[in-house]
Amino acid sequence: MNQYAKMIIVLMIISIASGAVLALSYEVTNPKIQEQARQKLEESVLKVIPGAAKMEVVQKEDMTIYLGLDEQGNKKGIAFKAVGSGFNGAIELMVGYNPSEGKLTGVEILSMSETPGLGAKIKEEAFTNQFNGKSVEDKFIAKEDVQAISGATISSTAVAKAVKTSLDNVMKIYPVGGDF
Amino acid sequence: MAKELFFIIIGSIFVNNFVFSRFLGNCPFLGVSNKTETAIGMGIATTFVLTMTAVAAYFIQNYVLAPFGLEPFLQIVSFILVIASLVQLVEMVILKVSPALYNAFGIFLPLITTNCIVMAVALLIPMNNYNLIKSIALGLGAGLGFTLALALMSGIREDLEFADVPEALRGPAIVFITAGLLSLIFLGFTGLVPLA
Amino acid sequence: MADIIITSVLSMGGLGLLLGGGLALASKKLAVETDPRVDAIIEALPGANCGACGYPGCSGLAKAIAEGKAPVNTCPVGGAPVAEKIAKIMGMDEAIASTERKVARVLCQGGKTEAKVKSEYHGIKTCKAASMINNGPKACPFACIGFGDCKKVCPVGAITMGENGLPYVDEEKCIGCGLCAQECPKDVLALIPEKNEVRVSCRATMKAKDTRAVCTAGCIACKQCEKVCPFDAIHVNNNVAMIDYEKCRNCMLCVEKCPTGTITSTFAERKKAVIIEEKCIGCTLCAKNCPVNAISGEVKKVHKVDQDICIGCGICQEKCRKDAIKMVRNGQKDCDTCTAVK
Amino acid sequence: MQLFKDFINGIWNENPIFRMVIGICSALAVTTAANNGIAMGMALTFVLTCSSILISLLRNIIPAKVRIPCYIIVVATFTTVVDLFMKAYFPSLYEVMGIFIPLIVVNCIVLARAEAFASKVGPVRATADALGMGLGYTWAITLISMIRELMGAGTLFGYHIMGEGFTPWTIMIMPPGAFIVMGILVGLMNMITRKPVE
Incomplete structure (x- = not known):
């Protein structure tokens, strides 16, 4: 019996030890990682909304919208994420939009796995x-x-379609010309 | 729903074959593909492990990791722990059922644990948050894709024995070059199925 | 902060327990009683899986030995050291474990210079293919074709092709697996016990006249060797000399007598018997048994071997009860006689 | 002296990529750019060394039946630690190698060395072997990635080497190119060392 018991105990001890080590390192590194992620998000939002200096996160129905504000705090535009299905996999992009004029202010590709040199x-x-x-x-x-x-063409249409579908959803929340 | 399942299975067999277009599973792919029966045997064993891993990964992800928010750091460890135990189980079953097959695999049976396809399938499930049926479809598709790749390669390698391969290229070198040509062929499949 | 650690520890511990238990259960239910000796034997075997022992790889042989179906010294590659290890594992004493190590030897001297060529061959460069067309390009149908099929199949790379178009076997590297002998379409290579240094390097069974017409190094069945051999170890049948490896004592008389140099030996000179003065008690047993009367000396006096007459057959060493005689070749210190079975 | 032999063993005559031909999955996937290769090599060396030491320390405690799950947990723990710290402190590097860090866990080298070597010898020799293997892996994949980057994108470590006229062979970045470059390099290695690889 002890041979089987030894098996279970050793396996359990090692998994518990690894669980503890991982939890600890997660605690240490987590704040830094959140901070990095937020910074990257802010960078891309500010890039697609020209003139914006700060970012505010607003939760509207099921969509997360990022408000772009300039130094004085008045709104320059909004940004939101869109996802399209490209050639090799999902393409994630950040779309900048100014609802009052009903015009796009910028588009940036966040992540994609298109073929390098072509889709990329x-x-x-x-x-x-x-x-x-x-x-x-x-x-x-x-x-x-x-x-x-x-x-x-497949990648280009994927991006165009993603922008179009996400714009239609956002227009339901922020009608053209309306305040935001 | 059936359409998506079909896309996933066909996708992981042809379009995104785990061996040829995602580079995964090369160690057993090189090691076991010299004889067709061991290759098929390995393919079946891996498909079995893959399907069970897909189910296990789905349950761990949705009932253990996600609810407690342990996802970011415990994901890799718990998945690999389950995979290793599954392989150990398969190893015991094969040893009991047919020792000849067990000897034919040799070192490559434990190497299923480190087979990147198994881990990749486990990681893909939470990434695309597939539900149970889709996860099984992915596991099955990946297994069949791997078996297809192994079968193709072992057929070619058996003929390579008689080809007049230059001295230095004999062994893994010629296998890589053949795999390169095969992955060129599989490149033709891209775009066949839209990948979510 | 703390709850994350606790939940993670709990979940990992739970998973470990669950899987450990599952594995324990499975290993109990699916337990396969493997004979521990089999693994130990596999450990002792060289593990080349070359199949020379006739079993499917080393694990096949190990199983056969463990079940007593195969003798302890079956592995030709491992030779004596491996056999002794396995004997220990199987609990037998090591005496019977000594084995005769076999090596591959080339039984043909018909290279480019000696053997005439009857056709120019430009087909696929393998001996098998060439031998199908009119028995190969060489005039002698038994000659080595020289495209190196044996070299390609040798698992340890012991065979290299000489410039004279004949294979050369490096006897240290050779593991006696016999794959080259099977591969060669002309059966030019044969597995011969390593201790037998003398061999007939020709297998042509044609009449002497035909053999001489096609090759200058072929056996012309002149029977000189048969006459000179003191141990009746060599006979000419079917127009070619054949050595009985049990009887042959490597005295190399036939090598000297053979007019065409067909009979060759691994070493240039023969071994010589040397009497160790301290041990010799003069019992004259060696002198009586020496076939060439090379040993002289009175009873109870230290005897002496005449180095010129001695043919190195080793009978004296075998007969001497005091172990007072050792065989010496100028290169090696002392090598035991070929057939001494203690 | 034995330590030195273990160390050199991993770098040259038993080089994981060219001689033992294991750990190929990451070698092919990550070698699209030279600095990827080095980064991946360093990460793997770290994980390989730490896990080899720990496994060789625990070798007598772990029962044979559960040896693989235990080894793999140790390896996975170190990999996740590397993953977390790299994500926190070297974000730019993580950007490039995101998917490949988890795949170090299933990199055959780590488990193969653990199973074949580290679990049989003392920690000191295990470290030497792990460092040797890690460096052997690093120079091998760096060589592959330099070739693929040079031909695939005309740059080397990011600097433009090829002139304007050079049209990059995008095939080199894609899987077929990787397999073929790998095949040729293994062939070259055989030629150099004249020892056929079984």
């Missing part, structure tokens, strides 16, 4: 800047009002 080109400024200033009524269809990257 959606990360470049040349592609993302074309969304600045586009209005809500545009159709956002690749090769029409969105200039697709040659050889990466």
